[in-house]
Amino acid sequence: MSHNLLKGKKGIIFGALNEDSIAWKVAERVHEEGGEFILSNAPVALRMGELNKLAEATGSEVVAADVTSEEDLENLFKIAEEKFGKLDFILHSIGMSINVRKGIHYTECRYDYYHKAMDISAISFHRVMKIAKQKDIMNEWGSILALSFIAAQLAIPGYNDMSDAKALLESIARTFGYYYGKDKKVRVNTISQSPTKTTAGGGIKGFGELFGFAQKNSPLGNAPALDCANYCVVMFSDLTKYVTMQNLFHDGGFSTTGLTEEIMGHVGE
Ligand SMILES: NC(=O)c1ccc[n+]([C@@H]2O[C@H](COP(=O)([O-])OP(=O)(O)OC[C@H]3O[C@@H](n4cnc5c(N)ncnc54)[C@H](O)[C@@H]3O)[C@@H](O)[C@H]2O)c1
Numbered sequence: 001m002s003h004n005l006l007k008g009k010k011g012i013i014f015g016a017l018n019e020d021s022i023a024w025k026v027a028e029r030v031h032e033e034g035g036e037f038i039l040s041n042a043p044v045a046l047r048m049g050e051l052n053k054l055a056e057a058t059g060s061e062v063v064a065a066d067v068t069s070e071e072d073l074e075n076l077f078k079i080a081e082e083k084f085g086k087l088d089f090i091l092h093s094i095g096m097s098i099n100v101r102k103g104i105h106y107t108e109c110r111y112d113y114y115h116k117a118m119d120i121s122a123i124s125f126h127r128v129m130k131i132a133k134q135k136d137i138m139n140e141w142g143s144i145l146a147l148s149f150i151a152a153q154l155a156i157p158g159y160n161d162m163s164d165a166k167a168l169l170e171s172i173a174r175t176f177g178y179y180y181g182k183d184k185k186v187r188v189n190t191i192s193q194s195p196t197k198t199t200a201g202g203g204i205k206g207f208g209e210l211f212g213f214a215q216k217n218s219p220l221g222n223a224p225a226l227d228c229a230n231y232c233v234v235m236f237s238d239l240t241k242y243v244t245m246q247n248l249f250h251d252g253g254f255s256t257t258g259l260t261e262e263i264m265g266h267v268g269e
């Protein structure tokens with residue numbers, strides 16, 4: 001159901017890969033709420049061709065950009081400026097770790113892979129905002145979001161160097177959010193989402209067990225991707241104008257639950 005919450009708002013959505021992607025659901029919901037956007041992903045992801053379906057369904061343009069390349073991002077923002085003038089929202093829904101992909105243990109990780117994980121999954125958030133701010137492309141009260149995970153706060157085996165990437169991502173949201181708020185009244189937040197069955201999520205060692213545990217240890221159960229998309233819509237809307245520099249948990253209560261009865265029943269003596 002649409003409430004026209006984003007009527008007239010324009011933005012960029014990074015990270016829709018396939019129908020399971022959180023960014024895919026966000027794009028569909030933003031479109032339903034009247035928002036317009038450019039869809040962006042790495043050139044290698046675009047070659048899979050899936051994104052064209054979403055672009056057609058939402059009347060959006062697709063622009064390739066590897067978020068580790070300032071040149072690609074400059075080009076993307078130039079196209080966005082020509083198309084929309086100013087922007088109201090940006091979604092950073094991007095994560096990748098070669099140490100995770102190759103199943104290399106956290107304590108044994110390769111640092112070239114580690115740097116890559118930080119660059120793609122966290123520093124890219126800074127890079128995107130740096131270029132947006134330099135171009136002065138965001139409208140006042142614009143909203144910028146990135147997706148995070150509770151492994152930034154809690155040790156979760158298997159999440160590997162992505163834990164460190166998420167901690168950095170959340171710190172960038174706070175620190176960049178301070179300056180962007182002061183200078184341009186732009187707000188910056190992260191949403192810390194429940195485990196979700198997607199390509200990136202499924203790559204985590206023990207993801208099935210993590211998903212099942214979080215499901216049982218959250219009073220409301222794991223938050224589905226569609227509900228995460230709804231939260232993003234609200235965060236992009238004018239209903240949340242004074243929310244900035246926050247890590248917002250969207251996790252069915254997992255982050256503030258010690259133990260549920262279901263988990264206690266499993267452990268026993
Ligand atoms: N799935 C989960 O359990 C979960 C939970 C909490 C947070 N998140 C976060 O949500 C975000 C989206 O992940 P998802 O679960 O929808 O998986 P996904 O695999 O659908 O999305 C990850 C995206 O990152 C893109 N990407 C990777 N390298 C890139 C690069 N160099 N340049 C541009 N894009 C690049 C991929 O192409 C892909 O579209 C990530 O930040 C992820 O860490 C996921």
